[in-house]
Amino acid sequence: MDLISRNIKKRIRGAAVLSIVAVIGACQTTPTTGAGNTGAAPVVKTAVKTAPPPSSVAAPAPKETVSTPPASGTSPKPGKLNLTTPQAPVTSPEPEDQVHRLALLLPLSGRGASIGKALSDAAQMALFETAGDDLEVLVFDTQGTTAGAEDAARLAIADGARLILGPLFGASAEAARPIATAAGVSIVSFSNNRDIAGDGVYVFGFLPGQQVRRIMGFAATKGHGRVGALVPSSGFGELVVASARAAAEQIGVNVVRATYYDPTDSELSDLISQFADYDSRKSALAAQKSLLSGRTDQISKQALARLGGLDTFGDPPFDSVLLPAGDPELRGIAPLLAYYDVDPARIRLLGTALWDESRGLGAEPALVGGWYAAASPEARTDFENKFERAFNRRPPRLASLGYDAMLLAVALTYAENGADYSSQALTDNNGFAGVDGIFRLLPDGTNQRGLAVLEVEQDGVRVIDPAPSSFTDFLY
Secondary structure (H helix, E strand, C coil): CCHHHHHHHHHECCCECCCECCECCEEEECCCCCCCCCCEEEECEEEEECCCCHHHECCCCCCCCCCCCCCCCCCCCCCCCCCCCCECCCCCCCCCCCCEEEEEEECCCCCCHHHHHHHHHHHHHHHHHHCCCCEEEEEEECCCCHHHHHHHHHHHHHCCCCEEECCCCHHHHHHHHHHHHHCCCEEEECCCCHHHCECCEEECCCCHHHHHHHHHHHHHHCCCCEEEEEEECCHHHHHHHHHHHHHHHHHCCEEEEEEEECCCCCCCHHHHHHHCCHHHHHHHHHHHHHHHHCCCCHHHHHHHHHHCCCCCCCCCCCCEEECCCCCCHHHHHHHHHHHCCCCCCCCEEEECHHHHHCCCHHHCHHHCCCEEEECCHHHHHHHHHHHHHHHCCCCCCCHHHHHHHHHHHHHHHCCCCCCCCCHHHHCCCCCEEECCEEEEECCCCCEEECCEEEEEECCEEEEEECCCCCHHHCCC
């Protein structure tokens, strides 16, 4: 059993079962290294207090400093966040008996329960690694509903929570907002819906618009200035197209085509054919062949021979395709684009962090060479390995949000002048660092993240444009 598992098992307190309308038992998973032993207890509220031994605690990142995790085996720098090497225990400048309470509001039952449990586990893992025994986190089940979020927020405020991490869904965060705002408590939601941001709610999820700007900006530096967008017919797809057009205006490129597909439609051949101008390009090839076949000069004969191996003549009106899809859509659409002669050797496929959720992208030849914007994978790989050792399962992609949100909370708790959960502290311009790289919350309730650009290769992915290490060189 590894150190994290021993500490978590030892330090999770007993859970009190409460009978409250619209708030029912949540499943709080206890990590283990034994297969099949992830015991779950039905609870509404679990008070988790940390009492870490010196060998298991890492010092939190000061809010005024952006730091990145050093490689495993390197010596930690004093006052910097280190995710791999244990450091001295955290000490608070406040009185020893001062207890700081935070709340974690997540769907531990009902809609989104699997993601909610992973976020909770990741957050507690960060808590056990970085906090002292004066930080208490209360875990509440929202059941994935707005009513559950309201009740959980009331309980959290009544129990003295000074900061709320969660809920997962935007509607739940909106429901909890008036309750938290009335008490002067901020909400750091795991949603990526920027429409709910502001008035005490901070959106901590990965924002699609920022990913689109990052990948389009990079592609523009490589000569790709005509973008075709192929997006789902949904609010998300409309957001991506709007973001792409805004980014195009900022960086001086053009969105020359935007096509929407039904993600529930299993047959997209006709739509992809139209998107690629396949029929007109095929007709253009036939016309060109006909023209050359009537000529007897050697140059025309050589040109005609070269055309013999082509399916179409000329390229589509775009030199890159923005395809913000994850599996299974991504693996279904990419080969169709290649089939209808959108040649990935000449026309670059561009993606968002949704590509990051798909494993083995290089197994699809049409995706090899594609670029996408996402967090740098190095530190997250260490996090995923630690999570798997602690909880005996691989974390879903969004689990890292729970870990980084808790790092933020710990940094605010152990600020230089004492715990500070104010909007000014939350929106520190220098930002914070976590396993998904640097991030900062903005006064309008949205966030900015340092994103890398990755390229799909046959045997994995590689970073071709690193994420910024601080916000002084943040350009998107």
